[in-house]
Structures are given as C-alpha cells and as structure tokens.
Amino acid sequence: MFVEDIKNDFYNLLLGNRVLLLVHYDVDAVCACKILQDLFKCDNISYTLVPVGGISELKTAYDENNEEIKYVVLVNCGGTIDLVDILQPEEDVVFFVLDSHKPTDICNVYSDGQVQLVYKDDEENIPNFDDIFREDEDEDVPDENLQGTERLEAVVERRRERKAWEEKRHTLMFNYTQFSYYGKPSACIALELAVRASRCNASALWAGAVGCATHSALHLRPPAQCLLDAEPLNRCLHTQRHSTTAHVVVEKDAWLPLYRWWSVEGALSHASCFAPKLKLHASSGASRLRQLLADMGFPLQQARQAYRSMDVELRRCLLTALETAAPKHKLPVPTRATFLLQKPHAQPLAALDTVYAIMALIEHETLPKAEGFQKALSVLQVSGENESLKQGVSAARKALEAVARLAHSILSSRGLLLAGPFNYFIVQEGTSESAMVKGPLWLGEAARWIASATSGSKPLVASSPLPNGQCLLLGLPPRYDEEPHNLFGAAFEQAAQKSGATVILDYVDTSILVLPVSQRTQFLDALTALLA
Amino acid sequence: MFGEKVIELLKESERNRETLSPFNDEMIRQIIEEMHILFKLNMNDANATSENKSLWTTVQVRHSALERNKRCLLAYLYDRINKIKTLRWEFGSVLPPDIRELLSDSEYDWFSKYSTNLATFMRSLGQDIGYSGIDLTENLRPPKSLYIEVLCITDYGKLELEDGDVVMLKKNSRHFLPTSECQTLIRQGILKQIT
Numbered sequence: 113m114f115v116e117d118i119k120n121d122f123y124n125l126l127l128g129n130r131v132l133l134l135v136h137y138d139v140d141a142v143c144a145c146k147i148l149q150d151l152f153k154c155d156n157i158s159y160t161l162v163p164v165g166g167i168s169e170l171k172t173a174y175d176e177n178n179e180e181i182k183y184v185v186l187v188n189c190g191g192t193i194d195l196v197d198i199l200q201p202e203e204d205v206v207f208f209v210l211d212s213h214k215p216t217d218i219c220n221v222y223s224d225g226q227v228q229l230v231y232k233d234d235e236e237n238i239p240n241f242d243d244i245f246r247e248d249e250d251e252d253v254p255d256e257n258l259q260g261t262e263r264l265e266a267v268v269e270r271r272r273e274r275k276a277w278e279e280k281r282h283t284l285m286f287n288y289t290q291f292s293y294y295g296k297p298s299a300c301i302a303l304e305l306a307v308r309a310s311r312c313n314a315s316a317l318w319a320g321a322v323g324c325a326t327h328s329a330l331h332l333r334p335p336a337q338c339l340l341d342a343e344p345l346n347r348c349l350h351t352q353r354h355s356t357t358a359h360v361v362v363e364k365d366a367w368l369p370l371y372r373w374w375s376v377e378g379a380l381s382h383a384s385c386f387a388p389k390l391k392l393h394a395s396s397g398a399s400r401l402r403q404l405l406a407d408m409g410f411p412l413q414q415a416r417q418a419y420r421s422m423d424v425e426l427r428r429c430l431l432t433a434l435e436t437a438a439p440k441h442k443l444p445v446p447t448r449a450t451f452l453l454q455k456p457h458a459q460p461l462a463a464l465d466t467v468y469a470i471m472a473l474i475e476h477e478t479l480p481k482a483e484g485f486q487k488a489l490s491v492l493q494v495s496g497e498n499e500s501l502k503q504g505v506s507a508a509r510k511a512l513e514a515v516a517r518l519a520h521s522i523l524s525s526r527g528l529l530l531a532g533p534f535n536y537f538i539v540q541e542g543t544s545e546s547a548m549v550k551g552p553l554w555l556g557e558a559a560r561w562i563a564s565a566t567s568g569s570k571p572l573v574a575s576s577p578l579p580n581g582q583c584l585l586l587g588l589p590p591r592y593d594e595e596p597h598n599l600f601g602a603a604f605e606q607a608a609q610k611s612g613a614t615v616i617l618d619y620v621d622t623s624i625l626v627l628p629v630s631q632r633t634q635f636l637d638a639l640t641a642l643l644a
Numbered sequence: 645m646f647g648e649k650v651i652e653l654l655k656e657s658e659r660n661r662e663t664l665s666p667f668n669d670e671m672i673r674q675i676i677e678e679m680h681i682l683f684k685l686n687m688n689d690a691n692a693t694s695e696n697k698s699l700w701t702t703v704q705v706r707h708s709a710l711e712r713n714k715r716c717l718l719a720y721l722y723d724r725i726n727k728i729k730t731l732r733w734e735f736g737s738v739l740p741p742d743i744r745e746l747l748s749d750s751e752y753d754w755f756s757k758y759s760t761n762l763a764t765f766m767r768s769l770g771q772d773i774g775y776s777g778i779d780l781t782e783n784l785r786p787p788k789s790l791y792i793e794v795l796c797i798t799d800y801g802k803l804e805l806e807d808g809d810v811v812m813l814k815k816n817s818r819h820f821l822p823t824s825e826c827q828t829l830i831r832q833g834i835l836k837q838i839t
Contacts, residue, residue: 130809149793152820156791160811161818177817179802179810482816486795489818490838 113223114232115208118301119308122208122230123151125183131159132177132184134170136620137481138553139330139470139488140212141188143299143323146492147306147316148185154311163485164189166618167198174199181205188212188298189620194219195227210302212327213620214295215288218244233295235337239284246277292601292622294332296341299323304344312348314453315494317360318463320345321451322470322492325463329369330553331560331593345451358455358494365450366434369468369512372459373505376422376430377405377415382512384557388565389443392516393523404441408433420459453494461501466491469504472511475551512557514548519561521545528562531636533643534571537562538632541577549576552586552624559588568592571600573639575632582616583632587623598623603642611638646709649675650716657723664727667748672717679713682706728755732762733781782824792823794835803829 115121131152135145145161152159160181162173170189178184184207186195191211196219201207209220210230215238220227222241303320306312324345328338352359368386371379381387381401390400405415410433414422434446451463470491473484490500518539522528528537539546539555549555559574572588587600601622608615613631627635653671686706689699728751731739737759739747747755767777800813805825813819813834829835 149820153789153791153793156789157820158791158822159820161820162814163816176812176814179812180808480816486816486818 113221113225113228115228115230118230118305122228123305123309126157127155129157129183130181131157132181133159133161134173134184134186134189135161135163136188137163137165137474137485138188139326139467139474140297140299140323142470142474142485142488143319143326143492144187144210144302146319146489147299147302148187150315151306151309151311163482165481166620167193168618171198178205183208186211191216191220191229192620192622193217196223201226210298212295212298214293218285218288231296231301235295237288239288243284244281290602291597291599293597294327297323297327300341300344303348307344307348314352314358314360315492317345317348317352318453318494319492321360321463322466325451326467329464329467330556331596333596334594356456358453361452361454362449363452364431364447365452365462366431366446367448367450367464368446370465370505370508372419372462372465374509375416375418376410377401380404382516384515384561384564386443386446387516388519388561390441391565393520393565400441404437407437407440465505466501468508468512469501471553472507473500473504475553476507477510477547511548511554514545515554515558515561518545518549518558519565522562523565528566531640533640534573535566536573536575536636539576546577550578550584552584552619552621555584555586556588559586560592563588563592573600573636577629578626581629582626583629585625585627603639607635607639607642610642611635647712647716649678650713653720654716657720664724664731664743664746666746667751669748675713675717679710682710724751725754729758731755732759733784736781737763787823790822791820792826793818793820793838794826794830795838796834797836798834800834
C-alpha cells in the first residue's frame with residue numbers, strides 16, 4: 113500500500129510515538145536517516161536507530177527492538193522482501209518503507225495497511241492486483257443444478273481458465289522481477305517530507321544533495337533520471353535564505369572525486385570516470401595523463417602539489433582547461449552542475465566528495481561497520497569543525513588508491529576472464545587491496561572501473577575474498593552508466609539453484625551474494641550456462 | 645558602642661552575598677551585650693529623675709541605637725534564612741556536613757521544618773491527575789530539550805523507561821530518549837551523548 117500524503121499519512125502518525133528506525137548501510141540511506149533524525153529531534157519523537165547490513169540483520173534488529181514499538185521506519189531496506197512474512201510482526205505494527213531498491217515486493221505493495229510504502233515510483237510497472245492474487249479456493253465445486261456432462265464441462269472450463277491465469281501471472285511476475293534497479297533516492301523523499309513539514313534547513317538540503325550525488329556517482333540511476341531526481345532540491349535551493357551561515361548552492365564543478373583534498377594529478381588518476389578512459393593501466397598511461405595535463409596547461413609541478421596550495425590562476429581556470437582538453441582525449445564531459453556546501457571562511461565542500469567520504473567510513477578497512485556508520489552520520493553535519501569528514505576523506509583517498517591499484521593489476525595481468533556471455537575477475541586473497549574491497553561498495557567501484565576500461569558492453573561479475581573461506585560476488589550490468597537495470601539478481605538466484613551451491617542471498621541488493629570460495633567455480637559455470 | 649558592631653556584622657554578610665558564612669555567634673553575643681548595657685543606662689537615667697529633662701536627649705539617642713541594633717540583627721538573620729532556603733533547593737533535604745557546620749542550631753531546626761513542609765507540598769502536587777507528587781527541585785531552569793540523542797557504547801540489555809516502554813540498548817545503536825532517563829546511564833558510561 114502506498115502512502116498518499118507523505119505528511120498526514122506518514123509523518124503525523126509518528127508524532128508522539130516511539131519509532132524504530134532501521135537503516136541500511138549505504139550512502140543514500142545515511143542521508144535520508146540524517147534528515148529524518150533532524151525531523152524527529154524537532155518534534156521530540158523518541159526513536160531507536162539501528163543500522164542493518166542485510167536481511168538477516170534486519171530480522172535480528174527487529175526481533176531485539178520490537179517491544180512496545182508500533183511504528184517501524186525502514187530506510188533503503190525491506191522494500192524488496194515480503195516484510196510480513198519475514199519479520200512475523202504483531203497485527204498492529206506498521207512498517208513505513210522508504211526504499212530506493214526496486215522492484216518492490218508485490219506483497220508489500222498490496223498489503224492492507226501493515227506495510228506502507230512512502231513513495232510511489234511511476235517508473236515501476238506494478239502488475240494489477242487482480243492479475244496477481246485471486247480468491248478461488250472453492251474450485252471444482254460447480255453449481256448444483258447442472259447435471260452430467262454439463263457439470264464436467266464447467267469443471268474443465270474453470271480449470272483451463274485458472275491455468276491460463278496462472279501462466280499470465282507467471283509472465284507478469286517474471287517481467288516485473290527480472291531486473292533489479294534503483295528508484296528515486298530516499299534522501300530526496302525525506303527532503304520532500306522536510307519541506308512539507310516546513311523544516312527544510314541547510315542541513316536537510318545538504319543531506320538531500322549528497323543523496324542525489326550518490327546515485328549519479330555510483331551510477332545507480334540513468335543520468336537523465338538523476339537530473340530529474342534533483343528537481344525538488346533545486347526548487348528548495350531558491351527559497352533558501354542566503355545567510356552568513358552554511359548554505360547549499362548549485363554550481364558548475366569538475367566531476368572529479370576529492371580533487372579539493374588531493375592534487376589535480378592524483379584526482380585525475382584515481383577518478384573512475386577518467387582514469388580507465390586514459391588507459392592508465394597500460395604502460396603508456398602515464399604519458400597520456402601527462403599529455404592531458406599539458407593540454408590543460410598545467411605544469412607537472414603544479415599538478416602534483418596539493419590543490420589548495422596550487423597557483424590561484426590555475427585553480428581558477430581548472431574547469432575551462434578540463435573542458436577544452438577532455439574531448440581531445442575522448443573523455444566524457446568532465447564538468448557538471450553539482451551541489452556545493454558553502455561555509456563562511458572555508459573552501460566549498462562538494463557533495464561528490466562527501467559521497468566518497470561516507471562510503472569510505474561505512475566500508476572502512478579497519479573500523480567496524482557500525483562505528484563507521486555513526487561517523488558517517490556526523491560527516492553530514494553542516495556547521496562547525498568536522499573531524500569525521502577529514503577522517504572519511506583520507507580513508508576515501510586510501511580506498512580509491514587501492515581500487516586503482518587493483519584495477520591496474522587486474523587489467524595489466526589479464527586478470528579479467530571471459531566466460532562466454534560475461535566477463536569476470538577475482539580478487540585474490542592475501543593481496544593488500546583485498547581488505548579494501550571486501551564490501552560491495554568499493555568492489556562495485558573497482559568493477560565499474562574495469563568495465564569502463566573494457567568498453568563495458570558485456571556484463572561483469574566481480575568477486576573478492578571474505579574471511580572464513582567465503583567470498584563476495586557482485587554483478588554489474590552491461591553499459592552500467594546508461595542503463596543500470598541489473599539482470600544479475602534473478603540470474604544469481606537461478607544459478608544457485610542449478611549449481612546447488614550454498615549461497616547466502618542476504619544483501620538487500622540482489623545482485624550481490626556471498627558463497628564459499630570452494631563453490632565459486634561451480635557457481636560461475638552454472639551462471640555461464642544460464643546466460644549463454 | 646552605638647551600633648558599630650552590628651554594621652560590621654552586616655558588612656560581613658554583604659561581602660559574601662552568594663555564600664553562607666559561619667553563624668557569627670561571638671559577634672552577636674557582643675551586640676546583645678551592648679544592647680543590654682544601653683538598656684541599663686537608659687533605665688538608670690529614666691529612673692533617676694522624672695523632672696530633669698536634660699537627660700531625655702541622651703535616653704532618646706540610646707533608644708534609637710537600641711532599635712537600630714535590633715533591626716540590623718533581624719536583617720542579618722532574615723538574610724541568612726533566605727540563603728538557607730536556597731540551600732534546600734540546591735542540595736536537597738540532606739545537607740553536606742561542611743555546610744551543616746555553618747548553621748546555628750535554631751537555624752538548623754528551621755531548615756528541617758522548611759524541608760518537611762516543602763516535601764509535603766511536593767507530594768501533594770498533581771494528585772488530581774494521577775501523579776504521586778512532582779519533584780520541583782529537579783529542573784530549576786527549563787531544560788533545553790526534553791530528549792537527547794545518545795549512542796550506546798556497550799551491550800547493556802533492556803532498559804525500561806518511566807512510561808513503560810522498553811528500549812534495547814545494544815552497542816552502536818542510537819537512541820533519542822528523555823533526558824532524565826539517560827543521565828545516570830551516561831554517568832555510568834553506557835551511553836554517550838551526541839551533540
């Protein structure tokens with residue numbers, strides 16, 4: 113069931129009640145959670161926030177915290193599974209689901225009030241209720257007044273009808289669940305709620321901006337959709353008072369992660385949208401990068417030093433120089449309208465940088481996930497000194513360096529293998545990078561890097577080692593940057609059935625799974641056979 | 645003579661307005677002695693002659709000095725009582741021993757009576773709406789926010805709130821709870837306030 117009025121049917125119900133907030137470990141969820149938290153704080157809604165990593169964690173978190181709780185808000189988790197079936201809640205518990213993972217489970221859509229989906233996405237082609245559900249338990253009981261053959265015919269007719277309906281249902285469901293993809297960022301929906309509640313301040317806007325930037329930076333949505341998603345945000349920016357405190361602005365900026373915290377050369381050679389196109393993994397890569405810098409008119413010495421201490425003239429003309437030099441090297445357009453947080457007496461902070469900082473904190477090399485999550489939440493704070501942000505940025509730089517090293521070594525040592533319909537690569541255990549890409553976010557970044565270095569017209573499967581002889585498997589669709597509908601969710605499920613591997617389908621994103629290393633080959637063989 | 649001591653006494657209490665100074669037994673005894681002397685002298689002069697009006701002025705001056713001493717002493721005691729009253733709100737019904745020493749015996753009696761009265765009053769509050777009394781001394785200034793955001797640092801287990809809700813305190817979960825419920829847990833190092 114969908115919520116019609118986001119304020120009256122969702123938020124106002126929460127007022128005065130205790131709320132359980134279950135938040136998935138991803139950047140968009142952190143942003144949405146930040147906005148909701150600020151709203152709850154304003155209205156004194158007491159809440160309990162528990163970050164969850166997968167479906168089993170969702171279940172334990174719910175079981176531990178469900179006492180006396182009537183309202184549960186799920187951010188970026190739970191939409192794609194049948195909540196009532198999995199969590200077995202009491203009759204009067206209501207779940208509000210704010211999930212950008214699609215497709216939404218059909219049982220959640222047609223739940224009678226217990227599961228309420230906060231936002232209705234028009235892109236989803238949800239099958240009609242009558243096509244999916246049908247109440248005819250009383251089959252084979254024809255009318256009493258029919259006799260003999262007539263009665264038999266009626267039974268047969270009814271059975272045939274039922275069979276046709278079942279077939280139709282099957283096709284519909286297949287088409288509906290075939291691809292997994294992402295919908296509008298949850299942070300944008302949370303922001304709309306904040307606007308409706310007249311509590312749209314710089315902090316909420318910033319969290320919304322970071323949420324939007326996430327989906328375009330991680331290629332979760334087609335670029336055109338990303339622009340449309342940002343529309344409510346742009347609307348609010350104009351109404352924002354230009355005060356002397358922190359505020360969010362839209363400006364043309366280079367789509368280079370972390371260049372304000374790095375050197376220009378460093379940022380260019382670690383950006384997953386440019387570096388693969390420059391073929392930095394090849395031996396001639398370094399000279400191509402130097403050529404690009406020369407075309408931009410940046411002396412090497414300047415390009416190698418920290419951006420903030422670079423020549424002011426060069427800093428000013430960075431955007432134009434990049435724009436003119438990029439087409440020559442067949443690079444994508446390097447500048448975009450991006451969201452920046454401007455603070456008095458401080459350099460602006462790009463939403464893109466924050467995305468990477470949060471990513472690095474959630475999947476930190478050493479920090480436990482839950483602690484990283486708490487730090488990630490404080491990265492979004494807009495005023496005052498932000499220690500978490502600094503920590504996040506340095507972790508993100510480390511992670512990007514590791515991803516670049518990994519991609520280079522795989523590409524140059526022919527670690528990318530062809531398995532018929534798809535390519536795959538395996539991160540070997542024991543390498544220094546393997547600890548960095550043990551989570552799906554950074555493994556995805558590495559996979560996108562490799563896919564874009566190899567034209568990306570084939571789907572890609574990436575695998576990295578986990579402790580205890582398990583490994584992580586992640587599927588990337590072909591041409592991920594244009595059409596990010598992911599076919600691997602359904603494929604993985606079927607391949608697991610066919611190969612008989614003991615896979616753990618615990619991730620909310622179905623295109624990620626965990627399985628024992630010993631069964632990986634067997635599983636990939638089954639996948640090849642399936643997709644061929 | 646003539647109210648010098650009592651002024652000194654008042655000045656002393658004026659010097660430390662915020663704090664309570666020890667009850668100045670010695671000085672008060674001296675002042676009362678002085679008053680006795682003045683009274684005796686007046687008695688003698690008044691009884692000596694009823695005709696001689698030349699002494700009247702002296703008697704009058706002594707009398708005003710007497711009255712002045714009395715008023716100043718009362719002011720001193722009243723000021724102390726006000727301070728003791730605030731002590732009750734700050735420290736509760738049991739005074740720390742070092743403060744107890746500053747009070748005279750009769751002042752301490754007054755304090756206990758005041759304390760009992762206040763407690764009875766607070767217990768009687770809000771009975772019509774089902775509360776068994778309200779502790780008025782809890783929030784002397786209105787709190788900035790009724791709820792605070794806390795992060796749980798250790799696995800604590802279940803916590804039952806005053807309104808009957810049960811909260812599961814597990815490591816790295818965040819909660820938004822009533823300030824009054826959290827304070828002891830924050831002091832114990834189970835929760836951490838997030839600013």
